[in-house]
Amino acid sequence: MISVNSVLEVDLFGQANAEFMEGHQFSGTGGQLDFREELLRAAEEMYIT
Amino acid sequence: MYKSLYRNKLTTPAKAVERVKDESLLIYGALLAEPPALLEAFAERLRAGDLNKLRILSSLPLVHAPKTVLAADLVDCVERCSTFVGAGDRGLVHVGLNDYLPNHLHQLPKLISEYMTVDVAATRRCFVSCMIIPPWKAIRFHTRTTLQSSLKMTT
Secondary structure, three states, rough: OOOOOOEEOOOOOEEEEOOEEEOEOOOOOOHHHHHHHHHHHOOOOOEEE | HHHHHHHHOOOHHHHHHHOOOOOOEEEOOHHOOOOOHHHHHHHHHOOOOOOOEEEEEEEOOOOOOHHHOHHHHHHOEEEEEEEOOOOOOHHHEEEEEEEEOOOOOOHHHHHHHHHHOEEEEOOOOOOHHHHOOOOOOOHHHHHHHHHHHHHHHHO
């Protein structure tokens, strides 16, 4: 199973930005970390943030 | 028994918000739990000058809050802070009229119960919101924690 969460930007190091756009707050940190933490607990899981 | 208790507690939105005092901290239900009639009643009191100051913590305000308590004409009397920015408050955050409190969703119940004194919690029953998958669970807990915190205040 592959889980995918949405982001606004991602770089080649895998760093993701999901809340800031064109110099302004667009959304919020929200559940980004929660989503990753849950998936890290699932051993067989592949995830793309 | 419960039906008569329920009937006894039924009131109008205007009556329900009548007892809220100036400087109160209001937290209202997020997303589908946004209570349109109560938010409208708060906005009416603010516009009438019956209430001079209200503090509001929002979490992704959608349709009703931006049209009522978070409306631009109430900027002077509503101190607003959002825990998640959406279409309803993005413009206000952008120009500095609405604060944004960075947080992880799972931290919201802790932030509310340990760092805030909630005076008023407004929500509405919404069965659909109870079926939404995580991370929205945190928003459900946020609403529940808010209600519990405000209950602590009244007891």
